[in-house]
Amino acid sequence: MCRFLIYKGRDPILLAHLLTRPEHSIINQSYDSRLRIDTRRPMNGDGFGVGFYTRDTDPELGDGPCVFCATTPAWNNLNLARLAEKTKSSMVFAHVRASTAGVLSETNCHPFTFHSLMFMHNGQVANFHRMKRKFASHMKDEYFLYVQGGTDSEWAFALFLDCLDKLGVNPCKPVGVNGFGHEVIRKAMLLTIQLIKDWSKQCAQDDVDNQEPSLLNFAVTDGHSVIVTRYITSRTEEAASLHFSTGSKFIEYEPGQYKMERRDRRQDVILVASEPLTFERSDWVTVPTNSILTINNQTVLLHPIMDEYYQIDPSVPRSSNFAASRGLVSPIVEPQAYTNVNLPPLEREGRRRLSLTA
Amino acid sequence: MCRFLIYKGRDPILLAHLLTRPEHSIINQSYDSRLRIDTRRPMNGDGFGVGFYTRDTDPELGDGPCVFCATTPAWNNLNLARLAEKTKSSMVFAHVRASTAGVLSETNCHPFTFHSLMFMHNGQVANFHRMKRKFASHMKDEYFLYVQGGTDSEWAFALFLDCLDKLGVNPCKPVGVNGFGHEVIRKAMLLTIQLIKDWSKQCAQDDVDNQEPSLLNFAVTDGHSVIVTRYITSRTEEAASLHFSTGSKFIEYEPGQYKMERRDRRQDVILVASEPLTFERSDWVTVPTNSILTINNQTVLLHPIMDEYYQIDPSVPRSSNFAASRGLVSPIVEPQAYTNVNLPPLEREGRRRLSLTA
């Protein structure tokens, strides 16, 4: 059970506006259970990571992202709180995780990086232990050796790198000044999902009792294009939540409360998140199950992933039971609904939120 | 917002039976928000500590307790999980904390120890920053210098040591083979509360707008006697929860489910806890607000703390609003009520509880 957040902006944003100041940021969600809409989910207290590109603020700093991660709870990490107040970037990935698989270790923290590429995962590869050998034997040595930890997510990234490679692209080297281009990244992502799906089926044949679907919400970027999937290997269940929001500015209208400003249909700011970051219903669009989202030149594109798990008829409902049992359903909420919870103010807890008041 | 647990037994118990195996242990409560009755409280993910005496299992190991603490969430601490499966003790203090005051640091982890003494606190000294100087100037150098961190709780322990000292007892040296004796420890504890209360009043005079009460649930032991208070500096509010349970054995009747066995009115096992550890209503007795509990020779004694905050008439109700706003109310719960929550099994989360299956 994890949460992730992506920011892609025409201008750099202070990380604090994404991570620590919004009352409903993935950091503060993970700390304050009262703010969580579904309180039956276990907490995201097992670690977090944030990766950001520095190219726009200082081109000399190179193509690769800077990653800061920790295995202690995000809400109590002073280094994160301080860095967030002093760092700006126009391309940010953030991830909070609960260790469903893999020991708690910095090697298991998302986002994973490889040269200019950055990757994260929200969900889980079902029965991964049975497929681990297939991952290992399929890929080239350099990606096999890339894996340092023990998670399905890190192996999935290694597989993605191998897919890129097999499409004729060297993952160490972006082709041009604009990275690899969104087409080939999307192609590699779809290939990655295809392979995991195939291996899942082979394993499922051996074990008819365990037919649990895989939840494959992946996000990848080269610092230019962003590709995000919302996918499940099931025809009847919903995938883990995924939403996006676009606008001209992401603004704090009162302390801790943010909204997306929309002027002239501009998409200067694009947010993609497993859980809405604001309480304005109109701010967010839900990505349909089994589709792939692309951000290219500050524009969002959505494509369906049309395979055997695709439902052509949108009126056929999917059940959210499976994703909910993993704590991976986060609907968009009306401010009223939220207000009805009638929270006592956070301050009454005798406990401050993470934002620093310098 | 914290939780604590005390075990005093005629026989040593495996720590796992207190900390990691019970589904409703303070460790597992802190991990799984679904198991928490009041889901509006923030999580206890900021650190924990366990202290235990080894005298009964090996007298050669000395009078002092062994303490293991960490600033990472208890539910993910492999060292704790392993030690709990391999350590027995007949006198155990355990504490899970959320840092309401004081930076996250091992120096701020309960239980605090001083030679053979061990101390923990559930609650908070209201407006502590205004009283800190009074604490500092009141006590002898050795206790002033004892303080390493920045919490009201550690200062309260230093004050308790100073009170013991002023009662003519050297806190470094238990008088006899049975420790200091419960009378003098109780006296020092009451003196500690008296001083904090007096200082609070002096500070309150300066600031009529901030009249918040202090929540002073303290526990102290010398490895023989145990003294625990349930106290609030208010005549109309309830103190933080405190319950106890006694019986002949604390048994696991099915995996993760425990109950207190009671044969022949024996009190071979005594548990004191801020939150009930089992779901049998009849297992637990609630300690009244503003009273002091003593464990001596496997017997529990309760005395009222009869000062200006005492309510002689038990029919005059106290409000639980203040304690609840701090997340410090944990009623005893009927198993039915709990069952009604209708939890999906933990295993469906794809996540194991902390107990190791060697």
Next chain:
Amino acid sequence: MCRFLIYKGRDPILLAHLLTRPEHSIINQSYDSRLRIDTRRPMNGDGFGVGFYTRDTDPELGDGPCVFCATTPAWNNLNLARLAEKTKSSMVFAHVRASTAGVLSETNCHPFTFHSLMFMHNGQVANFHRMKRKFASHMKDEYFLYVQGGTDSEWAFALFLDCLDKLGVNPCKPVGVNGFGHEVIRKAMLLTIQLIKDWSKQCAQDDVDNQEPSLLNFAVTDGHSVIVTRYITSRTEEAASLHFSTGSKFIEYEPGQYKMERRDRRQDVILVASEPLTFERSDWVTVPTNSILTINNQTVLLHPIMDEYYQIDPSVPRSSNFAASRGLVSPIVEPQAYTNVNLPPLEREGRRRLSLTA
């Protein structure tokens, strides 16, 4: 560059006597560079682990060892210091590591355990990245999936488990009340070395420029027998240091100074260590390069490993250059030599050693 220490005694020993109190323990060596004979080696500040069996002190606690490990420097770990003062065992493994390979992570800390088995490694598998696939494809799924981290050492342990399995022994289940028996453990260990050697040669053929030998000092135990190797895949170089000491008692004759007492040729206490723990030359026997040491029933046996790297003629010298370049040479030292360094007392550093004075 690592250090390890093994204790096998007829009686349990307080862990502090092995880990924290001796001035020359592997913990204190790692802290105080002045105590280190070869100061050109980098520090062991990257993590440590200690594993011990509880069977002798409390048979109810099961067959498996208890392991405590950390990624912070051992010399500053308060939990270790406190546990060492309160824990006794008759069978102890301890390991301090510098991360030559594998990220700093608890999953990479020695000793590794599997049910009742415990394993550690001092040295490195040369060019491991080229052999990783061979490890992976050779072993059964349960051992392949056992690996959580990224080190050659953990893979070597998984390979050892697979070797045991292929010898017809289930590593999950000791056959009798005395464990697996030293013969089959030794056989599995020799097989493990044989396989690594073979794979090394195959890899070396591909890369004639990189013919670095592997340093394979392994230690394994089932809580009863102990098998330790001192081995290098070279005919001309020395392996990493290995020494042992036997006697009737390991005693502290003055604070921080230990020696082995020897009465009646009894071997009630057996120590095996990568670095001598005392400064009595006569306390220690050096294990010859490319031999295997067995502890069975408080008796030490030494066998040569007679393969292509064995030197039958003991007068043919090996060079210690390679092992020294890895910081793995620790000769036995005369107390005079040590005294000549003419150390200022540790206390003048304003810094205490780790031993707690309760």
Next chain:
Amino acid sequence: MCRFLIYKGRDPILLAHLLTRPEHSIINQSYDSRLRIDTRRPMNGDGFGVGFYTRDTDPELGDGPCVFCATTPAWNNLNLARLAEKTKSSMVFAHVRASTAGVLSETNCHPFTFHSLMFMHNGQVANFHRMKRKFASHMKDEYFLYVQGGTDSEWAFALFLDCLDKLGVNPCKPVGVNGFGHEVIRKAMLLTIQLIKDWSKQCAQDDVDNQEPSLLNFAVTDGHSVIVTRYITSRTEEAASLHFSTGSKFIEYEPGQYKMERRDRRQDVILVASEPLTFERSDWVTVPTNSILTINNQTVLLHPIMDEYYQIDPSVPRSSNFAASRGLVSPIVEPQAYTNVNLPPLEREGRRRLSLTA
């Protein structure tokens, strides 16, 4: 025993050029004992901190510095390695510490900050435990309450803030666009030293046997001016080492090897360090014992501190015994002397330095 480093440049520098890439940086010194000239000192493995101002790279980010600190060894901190490669600043403080006093805790990590001010200390206040009450009772509440940890250094900073305040300056608010100005900061620093000196003398009268001097190398900045002292409360002993270097550019002439380029007597780059960062003798000037260094507008000023510990006659030698016993003497070294140590290349250790090769 600590090390510190200060960078003040006309242009921002990549932190990696100060912290992780130079073979002789304070990070790499702390890791590799072979690079340390005096190998008898204990290691700096107990934590580190780096603080830097962002005003020059992005004025919107506010006046205060950003601090990153950790209690794990600097040489193995991946977050530090990554941030250092992606962060530039023209005003940097860095500190590596060995915990001579105060528990290992992030609250005890230097540099300490207060609004726009940043402070660090190399040395120790002798017999601090006897003076702690004097510190506490002398200062105003806001600085008394500022102290979170337990170190003499943090108390010294609180005292400095109180001194500033008593000089009529509000430490929360720089007066102008150029901070507080170097005069008042220097005055407050001298006052701080005066007070500690006075209290030391009062305490020393009570204890004639313990007349150890205090080592007071302090550094403070408001992001504009920098004040650094090299001071000892002794007439016959040397203070802890302090050196500075100025030039037009700090350049890497070969991997890991740096030197100060000097063109046209410009002081575009100013480094102050407890230990020389390069092996060019001519790069470094030693600050005389008991003097105070000021950086103002890229110019270095040196003033003697002329009190009872001042030696007017420079031919009267001071002994370096005391500072050396604390591991605080680091002479400037000729490259030849260094070369004579004849090191095997670091790479032969099978261990990389911290610099990342992205």
